Amino acid sequence: MTFNIFSFSQWVLLSLVILTGSVLVSCQDQDAAGKARQEAAVREYPVIALETRDVKHLNKYPATIEGVENIGIRAKVDGYIKSIYVDEGEFVRKGAPLFQLETQALSQNANAAESNIQVAEAGFNAAQVEVDRLKPLVEKGIISDVQLKTAEANLASAKSRVAQAKSQFQGVKENIGYTRIQSPVDGVVGRIPFRQGTLVGRSEAQPLTYVSNIKEVYVYFALNEKDFLNFTSELEGKTLQEKIDSMPPVQFIMANGKTYPHKGKIQTISGQIDPRTGTINFRALFPNPEYILRDGGSGTIAIPTIYEDALVVPLQSTYEMQGRKFVYRVIGEDSLQSQPLDYYAVVDNKVLVADGVRKDDVILAAGVGNVQNGSKIIPKREDFSNYMDNITPVFK
Structure with missing residues (x-):
């Protein structure tokens, strides 16, 4: 039996050939995979x-609402509330009655004042008679003119007393008129903290109520110093008033999140920055024909910036x-x-x-x-x- 026996060097050479082929195949496979991954990565x-x-x-900035006129109603005379003619939240016209105070004491004062007029007029008439009596006597030289001058002085004094009595009576009559308290403006009645029978007067610190004219309303809001400077720097005009005049209309977002249907106009900017809050106050005016907005309400002011x-x-x-x-x-x-x-x-x-x-x-x-x-x-x-x-x- 014959065997083909390779030498050691031949075996080594054969192994190297096989290994090189494997490496080449592996590199080709890796290059193909890398190329495929790269192609897959480009999406x-x-x-x-x-x-x-x-x-x-x-x-947007938080804002509060105030009536253009928000008038506290106060009693000009002391008295007990006899009648309340309106209810809270009711719309009233200028001159409409709001309260009636009792007038018994004032009526008594009026009667006394009227009696004083009558007494003063009687004194005046008597003084006038005395003057008329003395004048002919002085003219005829029967008496000296000293008596006449004294009588004329008494007449002038009586005349002053008549005027004073009438003035007092007129003052009492005016006070009686003040017992009927009327609305000074068209507006909505605020809270009424007093009830019938309550004693009120000029020294009362709390108003009987408020009447707010809300046909137009003021909306107040504030900007911090940075926003204020940025905002005004973008406006046209040299002076602050010119910048205010050039401001675009603003919107009001009500507390329920809905946009108020009428736009407003910024009218004023306060003259100084509040040192406590670092803000400066703005005031805008809004029409309120449907009386949707009420004094004391709140919401959000929306100022447009146009780019x-x-x-x-x-x-x-x-x-x-x-x-x-x-x-x-x-x-x-x-x-x-x-x-x-x-x-x-x-x-x-x-x-x-x-x-x-x-x-x-x-x-x-x-x-x-x-x-x-x-x-x-x-x-x-x-x-x-x-x-x-x-x-x-x-x-x-």
Whole structure:
């Protein structure tokens, strides 16, 4: 029997040939897998070309309501409440009766004052008779004129007493008129803390009630110093009054969340910043023909800020790093480049850009968390308007 026996060197050579072939096959497989992974990593992403929009943003501030006239009703004379003619919340016209105070004591005073007039007039008449009697005697030289002058002085004094008595009577009559308390304006009656039989008077600290003229109402709100400076710096005009005049109409959001149907106008800004709160007060005037708004109510004032021709970036197309906002701008056909943004404000999930990108720049619209600077993508163009659903258009 014959055996083919390989030498040791031949066995080594054969092993090397087999090992080299295996390595080559393995490398080819790895290259193919890596290429496949790379191709799989390049995914399709939506991209948009940036556009400009006119954007209106509503800045909202807590507010309180006061009637244009909010008048405390007080008694001018002391007396017991005899009648209450109105109810709380009732609308009344100017001159309508509100309260009636008892007049018995004042009526007695009036009778006494009237009697005093009669007494004074009787004294005046007697003094006049005396003067008339003495005049002929003096003219004939029967008596000296001293007696006549004395009589004339008594007549003048009697005349003064008549005038004084009439004045006192008139004052009592006016006080009797004050017992019927009337509304000084058209308005709504407030809370009435007093009841029939209660003694009230001029020294009473608490008003009998309030009557609020709410055909128009004041709405008060406050801005902090920073917001105030930013707000006024954007307004037209050199003086503060010119800036106030150029302010756009404002909206009022009622306590139930509904928007009040009539717009108001800012009228005044307080002259100083409150050192306790760091805020400055504004006052707006609103028409209130349906009497929906009531004195003492609350709500929210909404002031529009208009950004004309603003470059807008969807908030979902941005990411934050170290306190700054960034977007991925598409470079060439498929590369992403991280780009920082400077912006004015974020309005309804839209970033109003000041610098960093320009109109018509193409950016990654969505999926910013799945890529990084330098990533390759397959860009899919989408309509910019699809990402502007929450933008409020400005109608001019």
